[in-house]
Amino acid sequence: MYEVDLTDPAVIADPFTAYSRARDAGPVVRLSIPGMPMWALTRHDDARAFLTDPRFAIRAASFAGIPGVPDEYQPYLRTMSEMDGPDHLRLRRLAAPAFTARRAQDFRASIEPVVDKLLAGLPPEPDLLRDVAKPLPMLVICELVGIPEADRGDWVEWGAIIASGDVRRLGEAIPGIVEGAKSVVAARPDTGLLADLIRAEDRMTDTELVTLVWHIVLAGQTPANLIANAVAELWTRPADLAELRADRSLLPGAVDELMRWCGPQLLTVPRFAAEDVDLHGVVVEAGEPVTVAIAATNRDPEVFADPDRFDVRRGAATQLGFGHGPHFCLGAAHARVQTEVALAALLGRDLVLAGEPVRAPDPGTWRLTELAVRLGV
Template sequence: MIDLTEYGDALRRDPHPVYARLRERGPVHRVRLATPGGAWETWLVVGYEEARAALADQRLAKDIARTGFVPLDEQLIGKYLLVADPPQHTRLRGLVARAFTMRRVERLRPRIRQITDELLDDMLPRGHADLVDSLAYPLPITVICELLGVPEMDRAEFRKTSTEVVAPTGTDSERAATVRLAEYLTELIEDKRCAGPTGDLLSDLIRTTAEDGDRLSMDELRGMAYLLLIAGHETTVNLIGNAVLALLTHPDQLAALRADPSLLDKAVEETLRWEGPVETATYRFAAEPLEIAGTRIGRGDDVLVGLTAAQRDGARFTDPDRFDIRRDTRGHLAFGHGIHYCLGAPLARLEAGVALGALLDRAPGLTLDGEPGEWLPGMLMRGVRSLPVRW
């Protein structure tokens, strides 16, 4: 047993040295974690090959309700893709994919650029700003709320609520935030059902029908809206923030990107590998006894796949701690792997690329303006609360 709680805030600020020491000892470890509800023991996978295999291993199930325990969000929100296994997962993803298409995402490009330019128009005359508050947060929250049809007046409260859900500061506050979000989404869906087709994604999901007449139930619609709203913006906030922070702390890479803007997509991909927005994949549990790299995992045991840890594995990526925007990052695990590969990956890449390109183009003297804010608590999201910059 390795007690990660002994590292305190050091693990939150910079988990990479800890993960490196774990990888030296082996790819899988029994660990004790600090959570808002107290210490928790689990299996943690830190090796790249083992993580990739675990993400695609359907013996590691996501529907923990099969064990008799129903998590808080599922109790209050309903079933959604991240907590479903085949055949239910196959059915849900198929219905969502009918409405959330690549063509729909690509059609958003002009609007994403317009929102980005408007945010920069407001930010740049000031000469300095918190990049998270001024760009990294408002861009993806505006995009996902417009995509789903969330009224503008509700977005400020939604930010506060969703952040508490994914990076909770306490068990009671997490529950209260989840209750508020469940109530809000129920009202939003009912309003859209009564209003008739409006062209937004949530309205389309309400009316999406498979060939056999299958449709999403109310609980499934609420669960899907919950997943798209939270996963659709929290991760992209961190991706944009982490990309800017990485470039500003690696001036040689920033100079290379400025000299050759065609490296923009590669800079986004290297950020996803080097400091991706999700530290560990959501919990899996062993539906049957199995082995990972010779380590016996008992039936019912839960498993965390360490995405941040796996992507610094030197057995997969040469000189893995070096941030290199010319690197071949193919095979990185920032969006997962297997049937749970992130449905919103194309949208996240599009938003990050547009935001980063416009920012560097319009703020040629961009630099840090003090220390970044604290890193988010917990081991789910990887990002800073604030990022002071000037130009």
């Protein structure tokens, strides 16, 4: 059985080559990960089928397991992303109307001034990740949900705590997060995403609504790594930059190609087998975890012609960077629009990379820790 060692520095430095080799070796490979080895699917069509297979279910580590959270806040910690089956489907259906492609396009006019304000405040040599890509999604989702200006600093801080993975700090932050969400719900806005959710409240309990609100806000940071990766990639490709500057209508397709080529997620959240399953000739025993190697499926030559070539005109809508099936990223349309707006604004600036982007040594994600740039006057 072909095995990928996720602690191997060569795999961390170039996961796309490592996963391409794995895909060539077979449809199912073994990932060696300290603490939880797992199976991985490497081919696009197999992955799509797996992500809709009811024999595999998400069993993500629950927020409810975080130590130090007072009992009164425990009911608010079971999020939709940790559910499967009827509970997940019901909440997903209630939330989905607020996250359609049309609603995302309608919100474009609210994103543009947020981007413009961030860019206007940049120094001549900023860290684009720190100064634009990271704050933008949180500011946008706060605007979308209706978080008051005075409270947004708290949400930015809470988002940073969750992103840090510091369990102790997260336990300490949970009461503030839940109380903040309760306050937003109590304000009962008439328009926007939260108004849509409140209109569905007759089918959603108060606890479910508060939980959904805080989870939406803190999960809304997703585009940060995509925007940073996109800039790090595009600004090394003068011909592609020139093409996008000449024809901004190419941006929606370019965002999908960027997700295919350098999307931040290398692996999906693992699913666990509910029973023994024969998966393309490999017996996965009940309880064993299985993931999709997105870095392999998004360069599958059976689906993408000339997959190792970046092409802003490709049209890569079938890429799996946002997942597939019941757990397809709820905020995908908003993430796409945010990325389009940010790239459109940056294309209009005299911007160059200032040195080599610094990448995190993370086998599960393809993300930067620094993105130094220089801005012309």
